[in-house]
Amino acid sequence: MATDLSWEDCDPWEAFLPRVAEALSAAARRAGAEIPAAELRGQLEWGNSEQADVAFPAHRLARTVGQDARELALRIARNVPSTVGVDRVESTGAFVNVTLDAERFIDRTLTIIRDRGARYGGGPARPGVSCIEHTSANPTGPFHIGRVRNAILGDTLARAARASGEKVVTQYYADDLGRQSAMITWIWSKPIDRWPEAIRAALPNGAEATEEKPDRRLGRPYPLVSQYVKNHPEAAEEVGRLVQDLEGGRAPPTHRQLAEEILRGMCASLRRLGIEFDEFVWESSLLADGSVEAVVQRLKAAPHAVREANGAWAIDASGYGLPKESPRIIFLRHDGTTLYTTRDVAYHLEKFRRFDRVVDVLGQDHRLHARTLDALLAEIGEGRRPEYLIYQDLVLPGGGRMSTRGGSAVWLDDLLDEAVKRARDEVRRRRTDLADDALDAIAQAVGAGAVRYHILRVAPDKPVQFRWEEALSFEGRAGPFLQYAYARAASILRKSGVARAVGRWTASDLLGVEERALVKILSRLPSLVAHAARSGQVHSLAGFAHDIADRFNRFYHAVPVLGSGDKEASRLALVEATYQTLGNTLDLIGVPRLETM
């Protein structure tokens, strides 16, 4: 890999925007308005239509120099020096509209796509390593789809960050301490025939051993155990003792095995969505290696540490802007055991030691936890903080969250099974030529793509409405729409009979409106990836993928490629560039590519 790559080698716009900014800055100076090119560049906007590729709203500048905005825009437009890559500059109202040299722009874009290939969309490699922690659901049972948004956001962010040039390690923080996992161990350490009747009732008539997925099989009694323990003090006491044992490092040998087995099943579900992890961090390991104890010592010595009457330790956090009702953050219980937040401090210190960027993907119910964690980090003099990507829950049509106990949970596996089944019916209807295994492969990809896209397309801070019909939609703004456009491009390339990366083209062959619009959308991938990787707003990539497919479909209907005579080679090159760019984008959002469907 070339290490001396610059942004100009990666992003088509880099060859134009700095020059446009220079030219406009020079013109502004002649018009009596000083503004450095770099600052002006920050105010440039994408042209909103056919009338401009780049626009500069002159209002702000006009104000600072006390001129009339329309007047200034007009004078800037008139004073722009002839600039390589710029075709013409006009003013409309208070806007300075810049039209780029279309042939140069097309050349630049197609060249970069060809040269970068599978890496198109990314930027130069950057030093440092990022850690993205996501999912981290307790290993107590199967994923319901309320939890999967975290995994999809985190995984997509990891893909975007990786593409944009970061080295990324994804981590799953697995909780093998605490009551939840204790209850799993508590029930499974007894033979089934000695389970309380109320819990045994959860198991389908003696079929407990037949289900193959461990998360489902082992997690099944969990909701009932949780209920049972609430109403049976003697059971609660046993579970309580187990919690103590876990924290004291005296976990029964089956404990970790159970957790790992359930987690294995959960991860198998996520793998169907293309989600995998680089590392798993077990919470108990932070106790075992003494790092939690070290944090406790530092917290006890912190400026606002206080000892409660019963012996517990806390931080007086009234200075940290937390809700006034809970100005104290307990970090050590009266019995000397630690809390989740305390252990999380140890976890984050470890992350800061190893990584240059630390991102946590959290549900909105963890917002306060995040602020608490920040406060504790500040208390022990740690200067760094994690970045939080916080998302709202997935909600059901009637309102409300998905709950395992309330019976409103939809298991991820069931959703995927249903999606794949419907996709299979759909494929079978259209394709009579396919063998069963080819058909299955397409159905898997379509089903998984539909589900992943459905959840990814909404901005993280808005709730996702879950409806079966929409999650399983194969039309319009949906995963299969993208796959279909990609398959179409693939089909044209196959039929052209020429195997290559982006072939030769003549930019002047591609000056039609559809072609120019398509090139323009393709050119935006690098800046979008960079933005998504930085901000975590990965849903924008889902929208962008749709825009490419949409533009390509219009081009497809309006412009013949194969058999189009002397323009065929250029048009093929454009199809190849689309195929490459849309394919890269599908990889980024984790929707499987399909060469045929």
Added chain:
RNA sequence: GGGCGCGUGGCUUAGCUGGAUAUAGCACCGGGUUCCUAACCCGGCGGUCGGGGGUUCGAAUCCCCCCGCGCCCGCCA
């Protein structure tokens, strides 16, 4: 009660640090297949951007108040 988040056409949704006529999808209505995959395309209908004030040349975007929904306010995780 307090804190945080959200509120855009019938439904779902885009809108980057305020900028030119507010995105798209679903649904609905009307068209398109002798032509590279119709899971597609073209046209139409539909919005006082929750309500009210304010800042500004300009507000869906920023500020304040109110209403609605969600989450949190544990020596749980």
